[in-house]
Structures are given as C-alpha cells and as structure tokens.
Amino acid sequence: MLNKKKENEPLLGKTNRIVxxxxxxxxxxxxxxxxxxxxxxxxxxxxxKLVIGPSGEVQGEIVCKNVDIEGRFSGKLQVAELLSVKSKAVIKGEVSVGKLAIEPGAIFEATCEMKSQLKAINNGESKKEKTA
Structure with a gap:
C-alpha cells in the first residue's frame, strides 16, 4: 500500500509540457x-495555470484558472482569474477574464468581457451586500 496515491494529493510542482x-x-x-x-x-x-510560450500556439478554446501568453491564440478564451498577455503575444477571438494584464507591444484583437470578482457578505441579516 506504500505506492498508493492519495486522491486529494496536491499537484504542486507538477507541470505538463508540450515542446x-x-x-x-x-x-x-x-x-x-x-x-x-x-x-x-x-x-x-x-x-x-497555462503558459503559452513564445513558439506556442492555440487554435480553439481554453477554459482555465490562469493563463500567461507569449505566443499566439485564436478562438475563445475563458480565464477565471488572471490573463497575462506578454509583449510578443498575438490574441484574436473572444476573451472572458477575471483580471487582465497586457504588456505594451502585444496584439490584442478580441472582444473582451471582464467578470466581476464580487463576493457576498452576510452581516447576520437576511440582506446580502456585494463588495469588490
């Protein structure tokens, strides 16, 4: 039973790579x-997190927590948290993000929707407030 993996074992430090x-x-x-x-x-x-390197390219759809793009992307991109677009990146298509960071020099030809990061707060009342 020593080699048995735990189902909830964290994937820290483990990264897949396509060269x-x-x-x-x-x-x-x-x-x-x-x-x-x-x-x-x-x-x-x-x-x-997905990192698209300088020679990397995606044609299609991405649904991810965080993305760094140095290469090319065309299609539909849904990022729950942060999309970081580097200066050499080329992005075309539809983008939906929580937060967006674009370096000068990047090509960003996309429709962009920023999702609100609002959280509900319950102060012991039946009424809920939303804050940023």
Missing part, C-alpha cells in the same frame, strides 16, 4: 499546470 515542433489536434484536460511551446488545435480545460 516546440509538436502539434496536437484534439482536447486536453489537466488538473496540473501546463506549458505549451508547440501547437494545440482543439480545446484545453484545466484547474491550473
């Missing part, structure tokens, strides 16, 4: 962080 020169057509589902320096044509879903 330059690799093309994947299809869907990727991951709980761990992911670095993409190749090409993905399809859908990527993760509870972790």
């Amino acid at each position: 330059e020169g690799t093309t994947i057509t299809g869907d990727i589902n991951s709980k761990a962080d992911f670095r993409l320096d190749g090409i993905l044509i399809g859908k990527y879903i993760s509870e972790g």
Whole structure:
C-alpha cells in the first residue's frame, strides 16, 4: 500500500509540457499546470495555470484558472482569474477574464468581457451586500 496515491494529493510542482515542433489536434484536460511551446488545435480545460510560450500556439478554446501568453491564440478564451498577455503575444477571438494584464507591444484583437470578482457578505441579516 506504500505506492498508493492519495486522491486529494496536491499537484504542486507538477507541470505538463508540450515542446516546440509538436502539434496536437484534439482536447486536453489537466488538473496540473501546463506549458505549451508547440501547437494545440482543439480545446484545453484545466484547474491550473497555462503558459503559452513564445513558439506556442492555440487554435480553439481554453477554459482555465490562469493563463500567461507569449505566443499566439485564436478562438475563445475563458480565464477565471488572471490573463497575462506578454509583449510578443498575438490574441484574436473572444476573451472572458477575471483580471487582465497586457504588456505594451502585444496584439490584442478580441472582444473582451471582464467578470466581476464580487463576493457576498452576510452581516447576520437576511440582506446580502456585494463588495469588490
């Protein structure tokens, strides 16, 4: 029983990687962080962070917690927390984010919707207040 993995074991320090020169057509589902320096044509879903390196490219859809983009993206992008767009990045399509950081020089040709990070507070009353 020593080799048995715990189901709730954290994935800290574990990162998947697709290297330059690799093309994947299809869907990727991951709980761990992911670095993409190749090409993905399809859908990527993760509870972790996605880094699209300078040679990386995604054509399709991304649903993720955090994303750093240095390469190219075209399609639909849904980021629960922070989308960080580096100066060499090219983004085209639809973007929905919690927070957005774009460095000067980046190409950002997308419709963008910023989701509110409001949290409900209950002060012991039946009425709920929302604050930023």
